[in-house]
Amino acid sequence: MLVKLTSKSSLTEHQVTDENIYHQRRAILKQLGFLGAGALVAGVSPQSYASWFSDDEKPSFATKSLNYKPADNAAGQILTTEKKVTTHNNFYEFGSQKHQPVELSQQFNVKPWQLSISGECDKPFTLDYDELFTRFPLEERIYRLRCVEAWSMVIPWLGFSLASLIKQASPNSKAKYVAFETLYDPEQMPGQANRRLGGGIQYPYTEGLRIDEAMNPLTLLSVGLYGKTLPPQNGAPIRLVVPWKYGFKSIKSIVSIKLISSPPQTTWNKLAPQEYGFYANVNPQHDHPRWSQASERRITGSGVFSSQRIETQPFNGYGEQVAHLYKGMDLHKYY
Amino acid sequence: MYTLNKPHIKHNQKLLERINQLLWLKVLIHCLSITPLVYIYAKAFTGQLLGDPVEVLIHFTGIGALNLLLITLCISPLAKKLKASKLMKVRRLLGLYSFFYGVLHLTNFLVFDLQFDWSLFAGEILKRPYITIGMLAFVMLTLLAITSHNKLKRKMGRQWQSLHNLSYLIVILVNIHFYWSVKSELTTPIFYAGLTLIVLLLRFKKLKILISSRFTS
Numbered sequence: 001m002l003v004k005l006t007s008k009s010s011l012t013e014h015q016v017t018d019e020n021i022y023h024q025r026r027a028i029l030k031q032l033g034f035l036g037a038g039a040l041v042a043g044v045s046p047q048s049y050a051s052w053f054s055d056d057e058k059p060s061f062a063t064k065s066l067n068y069k070p071a072d073n074a075a076g077q078i079l080t081t082e083k084k085v086t087t088h089n090n091f092y093e094f095g096s097q098k099h100q101p102v103e104l105s106q107q108f109n110v111k112p113w114q115l116s117i118s119g120e121c122d123k124p125f126t127l128d129y130d131e132l133f134t135r136f137p138l139e140e141r142i143y144r145l146r147c148v149e150a151w152s153m154v155i156p157w158l159g160f161s162l163a164s165l166i167k168q169a170s171p172n173s174k175a176k177y178v179a180f181e182t183l184y185d186p187e188q189m190p191g192q193a194n195r196r197l198g199g200g201i202q203y204p205y206t207e208g209l210r211i212d213e214a215m216n217p218l219t220l221l222s223v224g225l226y227g228k229t230l231p232p233q234n235g236a237p238i239r240l241v242v243p244w245k246y247g248f249k250s251i252k253s254i255v256s257i258k259l260i261s262s263p264p265q266t267t268w269n270k271l272a273p274q275e276y277g278f279y280a281n282v283n284p285q286h287d288h289p290r291w292s293q294a295s296e297r298r299i300t301g302s303g304v305f306s307s308q309r310i311e312t313q314p315f316n317g318y319g320e321q322v323a324h325l326y327k328g329m330d331l332h333k334y335y
Numbered sequence: 336m337y338t339l340n341k342p343h344i345k346h347n348q349k350l351l352e353r354i355n356q357l358l359w360l361k362v363l364i365h366c367l368s369i370t371p372l373v374y375i376y377a378k379a380f381t382g383q384l385l386g387d388p389v390e391v392l393i394h395f396t397g398i399g400a401l402n403l404l405l406i407t408l409c410i411s412p413l414a415k416k417l418k419a420s421k422l423m424k425v426r427r428l429l430g431l432y433s434f435f436y437g438v439l440h441l442t443n444f445l446v447f448d449l450q451f452d453w454s455l456f457a458g459e460i461l462k463r464p465y466i467t468i469g470m471l472a473f474v475m476l477t478l479l480a481i482t483s484h485n486k487l488k489r490k491m492g493r494q495w496q497s498l499h500n501l502s503y504l505i506v507i508l509v510n511i512h513f514y515w516s517v518k519s520e521l522t523t524p525i526f527y528a529g530l531t532l533i534v535l536l537l538r539f540k541k542l543k544i545l546i547s548s549r550f551t552s
Contacts (some may be wrong), residue, residue, distance in 0.1 A: 087385040096520055098386030150517075151387065198522035271519060290463050290516070292455060297389065297448065302382030304389060309450040 061106045061236070063228040068138040077142060080153035081301050082226040088299070089233045090147065091252055092183065093189035096199030106189055107295035108232035115238060117165060119259035120175035126169065131238045132223050132238050136160035139221055140227075141241075146282045151297040151307070157241055158224035164216045171211070171259045173277045178214040179264035180207045181239060181256040200317045201271055207251040208264035209242065210325075218243055218321050221254075235286035244315040244322045244326065246280040277335040282316035322325065360425055369402070370433040372396075372439070389447040396443060400436035401509050401527060405534055407433055408506060412537040426484050430502075434480040437473050465515035471529065472508035475501050500545060506531055 011288040045112050054303075074283070087102045094101035095110075113129040123145075127135060146152045183193060184204035191198030213219065220241040223230060235252025242249045248268050258264075268276035275289055284294045299307040315322050375395050379388040414422040437481040460470050470551050479499055484487065488495050510531050516523040535542060 088387050098390065099384070100386075102385060196520060196522045198520075199518075200522075217451075285461075290465060292459060295452065295455065297450075299387070302383075302384070302388070304379040304382075304392065304447055306382065307389065307447075309452055 001296065017077075023209075037184075053159060059106070060330060061108060061232050063224075063231055065223045065228055066138055066158055068224070068227075069138050071142050071156065073142050077144070077154045078300050079142065079156060080299055084299060084302050084306075085153060085225060086231050087125065087156055087302070088153075090275055091233055091248065092199040092201055093191045093203070093253070094207065095177055095197050095235060097192055100197075101107065102231075105232035105330040107185075107190055109234065110232070110237040113237050113255075115255060115257065117169045117257045117259075119179075120172050120261060121166075121259050122170035122172060123168065128262075129237060136164055138223065143220070143241060143243040144316055145241075145243065145247055145250070146296060148248055148288065148293075150275065150282065150288075150291055150295070150312075150317075151299055153299050156220040156226055157220060158227070159220045159222035159238075159241070161217055161287070162219045162221050162240070163217060164219060165257070166259070169259065175259035176211055177260050177263055178209045178211060178255075178259040179260050180251045180254050181205070181258075182251055183253045183255045191259040201267055203250075205251060205267045206265060207240065208247055208266050209249075211241070216322055216325065218318060244318040246276075246282060248276065249280050263319060264307060279326075279331075279334050281322075281331065282312060283314060283331055284312040285314070286332055357421055357424055357451050364428055364432070365424060366458060368435075371399070372436075380408050388479050389443065392443045392447060393440060396436050396440040397513070400433050400440055401513065403433035403436055404506050404509065405431055405500070405527075405530055408502060408534045409537070421499075430481050431480055431483060437476055441470075441473060468515070469512035472505045472512060475508075479505075503535060503545075504544065506534070 011115040022165045052172075073189045088098050089101040089106070090098060093114075094105040095103070109128050113131065113132065116124070117126070118124040120269050138160060140156055140158050142154060142156045144152055144154050163177075179219045182203075182205040183189070186193035186203075189203075192203045209219070221238055222235070223238050225234060230239065232253075235250075235254075238254050239252040240250045240254065248298045261277060266276075266278055268280075269278050282293075287293050293312055298310050301307075313319070375392065378384045379392050381389070382389050399464065407426055410422055410426040410535075413493070414420055445451065445456055449459075459466050461467065470535050479502060482491065482495065482498060510524070513523065513527060517524055
C-alpha cells in the first residue's frame with residue numbers, strides 16, 4: 001500500500017484549475033496556428049486537428065450538484081484532479097483516443113433515460129432519469145481506478161451499491177450472473193456510427209459480473225463524481241465501478257442490467273480473449289501479453305510529470321474485501 | 336575583352352542560386368521537423384494536452400519517426416524521377432530526423448512511462464515481441480545514423496551501401512511494431528503498411544536484385 005503523508009486540506013490546491021486558464025488554451029492554440037503545416041510531419045489524426053483549430057467552442061454538458069454522504073479519505077490518498085478525470089477517458093463510443101470523449105460527447109442527451117433491471121428476478125423494474133438519483137441514498141466513495149493499460153487514478157465517485165438495486169428486484173435462484181449493456185445510439189455516439197472512430201469494437205458494449213461479485217458491497221453504481229452528476233465522457237447518467245477489476249469492467253451509460261443463469265458475453269473478452277478475461281481482476285502477477293501489470297502509472301494531474309510509477313496491488317488493494325470470492329481459483333487461468 | 340567574363344559570372348550565379356535553393360529546402364526541413372516537437376512538448380509540459388500526455392508523446396514521436404523514414408525512402412526514387420540529383424543532399428538530414436524522433440520515442444517510453452525503471456525497461460524489451468522488434472529497428476537505425484557521417488561513408492566504400500540497405504528492413508520492422516502495438520482498430524497501421532509497400536515498390540528492381548543475391552550467394 002502506498003503511504004502518502006499528505007493532509008486532506010492540501011488536496012484542494014491540486015484539484016482546482018481555474019476555468020479561465022482552462023479556456024485560454026484555445027487562444028494559445030490560435031496564436032500557434034501557423035504550426036499546423038509543420039505538424040503534417042508528425043502523426044496526429046485529422047479529427048484532433050479539426051478540434052484544435054476550430055473556433056466553435058460548443059457549450060459543455062451541464063452537470064448538477066448532488067446531495068450525498070461525504071467519504072472520509074482516511075488513507076489520505078491524493079485524488080486525481082477533476083480536470084484530469086474528465087479529460088482523460090476511455091469511452092470508445094465517443095472516440096478511441098483518450099482526448100476524444102470529452103470533445104465529442106458534450107451534446108449527449110441523457111434525458112429521458114431508462115435503466116431496466118430484468119431477467120431472473122421476481123420484481124423487474126425500470127428507473128427513469130430522476131429515479132437514478134432519488135431511489136437510493138447517494139454516498140461518496142473514493143476508489144482507485146486501475147486501467148488494464150497500466151495507468152491508474154483516484155476518483156471520488158457518488159452513487160449507491162449495486163447490491164441494493166439488485167435486492168429490490170428480488171433475484172431468483174437462477175440468477176448466477178449479471179449482464180450490463182451500454183446505450184446503443186449511433187446518432188448520439190459517433191464511435192458507434194464510425195468504425196475507425198469507435199476503435200473497431202462491437203456495439204453495444206456489454207459487461208458482466210458473477211452474482212456474488214455484483215452483490216459485494218464495494219461494487220458501485222455511480223451517478224456522479226466530484227460532488228456533481230457524471231459528465232458524458234465519464235459515463236453519464238449511470239455507470240458501474242468495480243474497483244478491484246480493470247477499468248474496462250466498469251461499463252458506462254448503462255441502459256440494461258439483466259440477471260441471468262450463464263456467463264454473459266463481454267465486449268473486450270470477445271474481441272481479444274487471450275488479452276482480456278471475463279474476470280479481469282487486477283493482478284500484478286499476471287501480465288497482459290503485451291505489457292507488464294506489475295506496476296502502474298498513478299496519474300494525479302494533467303502535466304507529463306504528474307504521474308508516478310508505483311507497484312500494482314493484487315485486487316487493486318481491495319483484497320481484504322474481495323479475495324475470498326476467488327478462493328481456490330487459479331487466477332492465471334481465470335484472468 | 337571584358338565580355339569574355341560574362342558567361343563565367345552567369346555560371347557562378349546559377350550555382351549560387353542552386354545552393355540557395357538547397358539551403359532553403361534544408362531550413363524548411365528543420366522547421367517542419369522541429370516545430371511540431373516544440374509545440375507538442377510545450378503542451379505536454381504545461382499540462383494542456385487532453386487525454387494522456389505520456390501516451391500522446393509516445394505516439395506522436397513514434398508515428399513522426401515512421402513518417403520521416405518513409406519520406407527519406409522517397410528521396411532517391413524522387414530524385415531519379417525528377418532528374419534532380421541535388422535532392423539527394425537532403426536525404427541524410429531527413430534520415431537523421433527520423434532517428435531523432437525515434438530517440439525521443441524511446442526516451443518518452445523510458446522517462447515518462449516507465450520512469451527510469453531500468454529492470455522493467457529491459458524486461459519489456461525482452462518479453463514483449465512488439466517492443467523487441469521496435470528496439471531492433473531502433474538499434475539498426477542508430478547504426479545508420481552513426482555511419483551517415485561523410486568521412487565514415489568514404490571510408491566504408493561499398494560496404495556503406497549494403498549497410499544502409501537495412502533501411503528497407505527497418506521500415507518493415509517499424510510497421511510490424513506499430514501494427515502489433517495497437518489495441519484494436521487496425522485502420523491506421525494498415526494504412527501505413529500500404530504506404531510502406533508503395534515506397535518499397537518504387538525500388539522494386541533493386542529489392543529484387545538484393546533478395547535474389549542473398550539467396551544465390
